[in-house]
Each structure stands twice: as structure tokens, then as C-alpha cells.
Amino acid sequence: MSKTIKYRTCHLCxxxxxxxxxxxxxxxxxxxxxxxxxxxxxHICPKGIALKDLHNDPNRLKxxxxxxxxxxxxxxxxxxxxxxxxxxxxxxxxYGDDAIGTYTGNPTVHNTGTAITLYDTINALNTRNRxxxxxxxxxxxxxxxxxxxxxxxMAPIPDIDNLDYMxxxxxxxxxxxxxxxxxxxxxxxxxxxxQKGGKVVVIDPRKTETANKASEHYFIHPxxxxxxxxxxxxxxxLRDAINDSKALLLADHLDELKTIAKPYTxxxxxxxxxxxxxxxxxxxxxxxxxxxxxxxxxxGVNTQSYGTLCQWLITSINILLGQLDEKGGLxxxxxxxxxxxxxxxxxxxxxxxxxxxxxxxxxxEFPTATLADEILIEGKNxxxxxxxxxxxxxxxxxxxxxxxxxxxDLEFMLAIDMYIxxxxxxxxxxxxxxxxxxxxxxxxxxxxxxxRNTAKFxxxxxxxxxxxxxxxxxxGELQRRLFTGSxxxxxxxxxxxxxxxxxxxxxxxxxxxxxxxxxxxLRRDGLSLKRLEKHTGGVELSPLSPVLPKRLFTKNKxxxxxxxLFVKEMEKVKELLTPEKEEQYPLKLIGRRHLxxxxxxxxxxxxLEGGSRTCTMMIHxxxxxxxxxxxxxxxxxxxxxxxxxxxxxxxxxxxxxxxSIPHGWGHHGEGxxxxxxxxxxxxxxxxxxxxxxxxxxxxxxxxxxHPVAIRKL
Ligand SMILES: Nc1nc2c(c(=O)[nH]1)N[C@H]1C(S)=C(S)[C@@H](COP(=O)(O)OP(=O)(O)OC[C@H]3O[C@@H](n4cnc5c(=O)[nH]c(N)nc54)[C@H](O)[C@@H]3O)O[C@H]1N2
Ligand SMILES: Nc1nc2c(c(=O)[nH]1)N[C@H]1C(S)=C(S)[C@@H](COP(=O)(O)OP(=O)(O)OC[C@H]3O[C@@H](n4cnc5c(=O)[nH]c(N)nc54)[C@H](O)[C@@H]3O)O[C@H]1N2
Ligand code: SF4
Ligand SMILES: [Mo]
Numbered sequence: 001m002s003k004t005i006k007y008r009t010c011h012l013c014x015x016x017x018x019x020x021x022x023x024x025x026x027x028x029x030x031x032x033x034x035x036x037x038x039x040x041x042x043h044i045c046p047k048g049i050a051l052k053d054l055h056n057d058p059n060r061l062k063x064x065x066x067x068x069x070x071x072x073x074x075x076x077x078x079x080x081x082x083x084x085x086x087x088x089x090x091x092x093x094x095y096g097d098d099a100i101g102t103y104t105g106n107p108t109v110h111n112t113g114t115a116i117t118l119y120d121t122i123n124a125l126n127t128r129n130r131x132x133x134x135x136x137x138x139x140x141x142x143x144x145x146x147x148x149x150x151x152x153x154m155a156p157i158p159d160i161d162n163l164d165y166m167x168x169x170x171x172x173x174x175x176x177x178x179x180x181x182x183x184x185x186x187x188x189x190x191x192x193x194x195q196k197g198g199k200v201v202v203i204d205p206r207k208t209e210t211a212n213k214a215s216e217h218y219f220i221h222p223x224x225x226x227x228x229x230x231x232x233x234x235x236x237x238l239r240d241a242i243n244d245s246k247a248l249l250l251a252d253h254l255d256e257l258k259t260i261a262k263p264y265t266x267x268x269x270x271x272x273x274x275x276x277x278x279x280x281x282x283x284x285x286x287x288x289x290x291x292x293x294x295x296x297x298x299x300g301v302n303t304q305s306y307g308t309l310c311q312w313l314i315t316s317i318n319i320l321l322g323q324l325d326e327k328g329g330l331x332x333x334x335x336x337x338x339x340x341x342x343x344x345x346x347x348x349x350x351x352x353x354x355x356x357x358x359x360x361x362x363x364x365e366f367p368t369a370t371l372a373d374e375i376l377i378e379g380k381n382x383x384x385x386x387x388x389x390x391x392x393x394x395x396x397x398x399x400x401x402x403x404x405x406x407x408x409d410l411e412f413m414l415a416i417d418m419y420i421x422x423x424x425x426x427x428x429x430x431x432x433x434x435x436x437x438x439x440x441x442x443x444x445x446x447x448x449x450x451x452r453n454t455a456k457f458x459x460x461x462x463x464x465x466x467x468x469x470x471x472x473x474x475x476g477e478l479q480r481r482l483f484t485g486s487x488x489x490x491x492x493x494x495x496x497x498x499x500x501x502x503x504x505x506x507x508x509x510x511x512x513x514x515x516x517x518x519x520x521x522l523r524r525d526g527l528s529l530k531r532l533e534k535h536t537g538g539v540e541l542s543p544l545s546p547v548l549p550k551r552l553f554t555k556n557k558x559x560x561x562x563x564x565l566f567v568k569e570m571e572k573v574k575e576l577l578t579p580e581k582e583e584q585y586p587l588k589l590i591g592r593r594h595l596x597x598x599x600x601x602x603x604x605x606x607x608l609e610g611g612s613r614t615c616t617m618m619i620h621x622x623x624x625x626x627x628x629x630x631x632x633x634x635x636x637x638x639x640x641x642x643x644x645x646x647x648x649x650x651x652x653x654x655x656x657x658x659x660s661i662p663h664g665w666g667h668h669g670e671g672x673x674x675x676x677x678x679x680x681x682x683x684x685x686x687x688x689x690x691x692x693x694x695x696x697x698x699x700x701x702x703x704x705x706h707p708v709a710i711r712k713l
Pocket of ligand 4: 106137
């Protein structure tokens, strides 16, 4: 084989950057940004370059391993599938279908073959005990979309290329590259907004990488955003600044929303949020003044006790400002594979409850925070067999000690993962997929939440060896062996599991809104996989454009501004107005993401080591003084659930009373076989987390603002 350049979209985060990969003899020589990519125009971040290290990682498994009394033993795929079949069937026979639990992690969204196959495989198991990383992240957004627009996946996206004022509450897109806003090179986009005379303003307890580039930053105390949002509504009402836009005319119960916000004046909320009355006034002035002003909030407001309420009010304010479904405001996408329409019948919630804590399912999943309960607490339908697919709940879920104890308590655990890490070390069997540049890519999930309607397909730049299998092949085999249901369903499931994801993609593209067999384009220039493959940098489809009321999925084709469920929960918000007395755990803990890191799993790649990626505890100098803590000194951070020892980073970049520690660290475990990660193991913040600390509406984990205490070591 000779040296060639291959093009592939990077799948690591939501930005969908185009990569140009120099390949020689199935080896990566170099990775650069693809200059002709219509989306990223050559932009790339260090993680994209690290795909080379991922490919070459000596710790990456390529063949199945089973746990034996003398350690991990490599076995054939056939033997591995036989073991899995036998063990799971045994468990099912003994305890029933629900005794098999599943957890699907974040990369299942990013790996195309996995994303296409995943739900067929899980459905084949016929278990209600399904868990996913969504409940550590996004379920408040799903719930709000469902309640307001009638569909969990109908997510309005900031029209970042056309807006002129962006209020970012609880997101750090310069480090994360954005979320529910798939777009490359946010740093450049922020600069462009500013150069055009617009503003980007950040509300965050920490002065983040994004805050540093923003026009203004205001510190806020964790979990007090809901008050700020209510005060903004109140101000808009007082100033008669509610915009009679098309979206507002489609919305019900505006008067009730105005009334509910009434007690929360800027004077009342200012001392509690930590943002002065003048600053709140100034923010509202700008929201009204700029013609295309948008509020955007992600993990900071999602993974907290008021996650759903915050997302509800953020969406509502965007509607009040006249920005929903408008150019330069918040828009809905119409991607080439219209997942929203395809999945309309799946967008359901609250149909049944979890066994131990009676948490209701959301889009077919229970909250990951209760996964350990379902394994550890005895009773009918207790989870006894478990499949973890592309997830690391031992680091990503709260109360890690209990999570790991639960994984050890299982009768049989299977992991589909390429690493022996904090989670998979507890498995009896690991089935490792081909990953990274060995896989093809079309992100039908991210195109759905992108800031432009585009489409990109990339074949796999690298081939795999005879011993390797793709995720979709592994899942397909499990699906066939473990299917339970009627004979008709079995035949259908069997056939489906054998169809190559590429064929499924092609069909979805052809029958989608821009496809050769459907939609509004002339058939002869419609989309197909073959056509897409010719355009290595992707194709532009259509600008984001108004879709309401056509794409509303509510029964009455209207937007609900006051879902009853949310209104009830507002009672709890009143409690925020009385001062807190938290003497035992006086500090609030928040998280942090680094550009050179990706949740818990990219710490084994040497090229990403170092830089600003530090697993330290950020603390304000006044707080450090009060404990007598010097910069870099080791401190213990503790809660009722655990304790960690970590170096203090004393900085004015964090609000007083709050500390920040990144998640996804703590790779020191004896069983972990990731040499580079172990060398710089860091500590695991989720050791400290109370697994019952949830957003009461969506049951999303409330990581942010968790009460903790510290002591000098
Ligand atoms: N304290 C705290 N905790 C958090 C968060 C936080 O902000 N603070 N963030 C939360 C969020 S937003 C998320 S999304 C979750 C993430 O939670 P998880 O998804 O549980 O964890 P990841 O760290 O993403 O681990 C991904 C796993 O998938 C494997 N993997 C990677 N690529 C592939 C692939 O292509 N195929 C397969 N089969 N496996 C693959 C990796 O080796 C790794 O084991 O963490 C959550 N946890
Ligand atoms: N480099 C990198 N990129 C990633 C990831 C990664 O781990 N590394 N993870 C990916 C994943 S899975 C996700 S979900 C996205 C997340 O994308 P983002 O949501 O942009 O990521 P975070 O950095 O967690 O941003 C949350 C911000 O909220 C702030 N915050 C914490 N508590 C509060 C609060 O109570 N109120 C307010 N207003 N702010 C608060 C934090 O200080 C932080 O700056 O990033 C994705 N991209
Ligand atoms: S920003 Fe995201 S998509 Fe772009 S190169 Fe980095 S990890 Fe990949
Ligand atoms: Mo996430």
C-alpha cells in the first residue's frame, strides 16, 4: 500500500471537524485539519490529532478476553460469544428478562455503527433495566423538549452564525467545543460575533476559557441560575419587552408564566445569585437591545438540582425574546436523516418506574444514579447480569465506590470496550471493538443538533485485521443469540442485525428530506451514500430555517409554556430565598472539562498529556486563607460518601465558597491496564457524589453545587 490522504470527520466531540489523515500501509503518518471541509475549514483540536495515538495504543484490546483466576486470558470470538450466550441465558432463566441490565455510554452516540445498531440490540434483550449516560447529562433537555414541543429530540439550537448576543449560562464551549450546538471552532465563532459588534456573555461560577474570551463574565453561585432566569422573565414583563413573535403566538399560558416569575425580582435574587442588580439590569438591557439575542445553557445548568427548570426557563425566555424558530435566534434543524421524525413514536416517557426508588423511565431509560441500587438491593427483577457498552460508570456515575461494589456483585458482566479500565476491570468478559479511524462515520445524531444543515460521510481510513470486530458486529451477534420475543420479531431482528450499517445509512439518506427517493429535491441530485462519499468535505443542504408549527409534535400543535409538572416543582424554588445553613459541608463542588481530555477515556494517549490539563482543586484565595492552604498544597476534600486528596490551585478565577475539580480521573486502580493514564492518574471526583442528589423532575444527576468540606493534609 502507498501513502495516501484520507478524509474523515472526527467523532470525538460534537464539533464534527474534518480531518485529513496521511496513511501509509494502514498506519497513520499524520493528522491535520481538512481545509476543504465545509464545516470546519481546517480547524482541529489536539484530540483529533490524538486519534493516531488511539490507533497505536498498546493497551487497546483487539481480541476478546475473559477473566480467570490467573488473570485475563485472550480467547476466540466464538468462545466469547458462547460464554456470553450461556451466562445471560442462565441468568434470564433463573430470574427473568429484567435481570439483565444495560448501560450505554457517551461514545455510543459518536460511533456510527454503534449508534445505528444499539437500540435493536438492547430491544432484543427485552429488559426494562436500561441505563445510559444521558441521565448524567442531557435528560433535562429531553424532558423540556417533550413537554414544550412534544418530542424529546426537538432541540432548538443557537444560530451561532447569525446571532449577535449570546448569554452562555453554565457551558464552556471553548473547552468542550459545544454541546447541543454542533459546530467547529467556537473560539473563532465568538470572535466573529464580537467583530460584528455583538457580544458573548458568560454566567459561570468559574472564569472559564470561554469567559476569558467573552465580552463579559459574571460569577454566579452554583445552582442559583433558576433565580436569575426568573428575574430575567420578570424584567422582560416589567419593561413590556415580550416580543409577539410567531413562536409566542403558538405558545399557551404566557400569563401564568409571567405570574410565576413575579416574586423573583432582581432585587430579591441579586444577593443570592451573587450578581449585582446593576449587572442583571445590564444583561436584560442587552437581551432586549440586540435584535438576535439568545440564551444557551448546558452542563452547568443541566447537571444540577434545578436542571429541568433551568432548561425550561431558558427555552421560555428565548421564546419571550422572539428568538425561537427565527434566523439569528434558536432554530431547529432539518438534517438529511430526519431522526426526529423517524423516532417520533419512540419519544415517550414516564410509562413505568424503576424497582428500588420508583424513578420513572425517560425515553426508555432509568437514571444511572440508581443503577447500583438495582444491582445491590435484593428483590424480584434485581439486575444479576450486566452489559456495559462504551461506558465507564465506575468513573462517570455518582458514588463510585458503591458503583464498583455493585459491578463486583453481579453474577456475570460483559463489557464492549477496548480498554481494561475502571469499569471493565469488573467484567467477566470484554469484547473489544475496532474503534477510531478503523470505523466509518456519519453522525446522524450530531447533524440533528448542528448549527447548519449539512451532511458528511467518511469511509473508514484504516482497515481492520481478521481478528477484529466492529461494535455493530459484536452487538449483532449478541442480538441474534440473546433475542427474546415472538418468532416473527426474531426473524425481523435477525435480518436487521445482518444488514451492514452502511446499507441502513444509505437507505435513510435516500428516503430522507434531501434524498433521491424522497423530500423536496429533484430526485436526480438527491442524496445517497455514494454521492456523499464523493464530497470528502461534506455537502451544504439548506440554511436553518423556520419549521414551526409544522414540526411541533404536541397533540394540539402548540407550544406549552407551563407544563404542570414543572409548575409544581417551582414550589421548591421558594426555598432558595431563605439563606442556607450548611455547616458540616460548607463548600460547593463543581466540575471542569479540559480541551485535552474527553470524559474519562482519553488519558491513555500520550499526545494529550500535560498542557492546561490538570487534575487540581481550584479554590478562591480567601477560602484558601481561611483554611491556611498554600498554593499546590495537598488537601482532603470529603463528603458523606468519600474523600479524595488533591493539590490546591489557588485562583481568583473561581467564586468564593465554591471549588472546582474535573471529572473522569482516578486511574490508579490495580486492575486498570492503561499505562499512560496510570502514570498521571488524578483523583475521582465522583467518589464524593451522593447518588440520590438528583434533579427531581428528570432524575438527572446533580453533580454541580454538591456540598463538600475540605481539610489541610
Ligand atoms: N462529576 C461529573 N461526572 C460526570 C460528568 C461531569 O461533568 N461531572 N459528565 C457526565 C457526562 S456529560 C457524560 S456524557 C458521562 C460520560 O460517561 P460514560 O459514557 O460512562 O464515560 P466515558 O468516560 O465517556 O467512557 C466511555 C467508554 O467508552 C469506551 N469507548 C470509547 N470509544 C468507544 C467505541 O467506539 N466503542 C466502544 N464500545 N467503546 C468505546 C472508552 O474506552 C470508555 O470506557 O460522564 C458524566 N459524569
Ligand atoms: N474537551 C472536552 N470536550 C468535551 C468533553 C470533555 O470531557 N472534554 N465532554 C463532552 C460531553 S460528554 C459533554 S456533555 C459536553 C459538555 O459541554 P459543556 O456543558 O460546555 O461543558 P462543561 O465544561 O462541563 O461546562 C459546564 C460549565 O458550567 C459551569 N457550572 C458548574 N456549575 C454551575 C452552576 O450551578 N451554574 C452555572 N451557571 N454554571 C455552572 C462550570 O464551571 C463549567 O464551566 O462536552 C463535550 N465535549
Ligand atoms: S474539536 Fe472535537 S471534533 Fe474537532 S478535532 Fe477536536 S475532538 Fe475532534
Ligand atoms: Mo455528556
